[in-house]
Amino acid sequence: MKLLYTNENRLLVNNVLNLVENAGITISLKNEFAGGAAGLLVPHETWLEVWVEDTDYDRAKIIIQSLFNTEQQPGWVCNQCSEYNDASFDYCWNCQYSSDQ
């Protein structure tokens, strides 16, 4: 088995999981129930982990690549008010400062 993907954000992990499963690849989930014990564990040890068979790894990696190409664009921080903006925003949601300036 190989670790395909892990993230602090369980929604992202679930997206990956669904995508890979829909492609007919069998996955194993680790730390599915660790969230409740977060206070007792090192934070990254409570992250959901998606594991796949070695033979499926390359295919699964390509599948999730498409997800990250569209959704994992880095955002930007406004120079004027320091608010964080999603990559899809051309102007700061808070003060309308343009990211191109």
Ligand SMILES: [Zn+2]
């Ligand atoms: Zn701003």
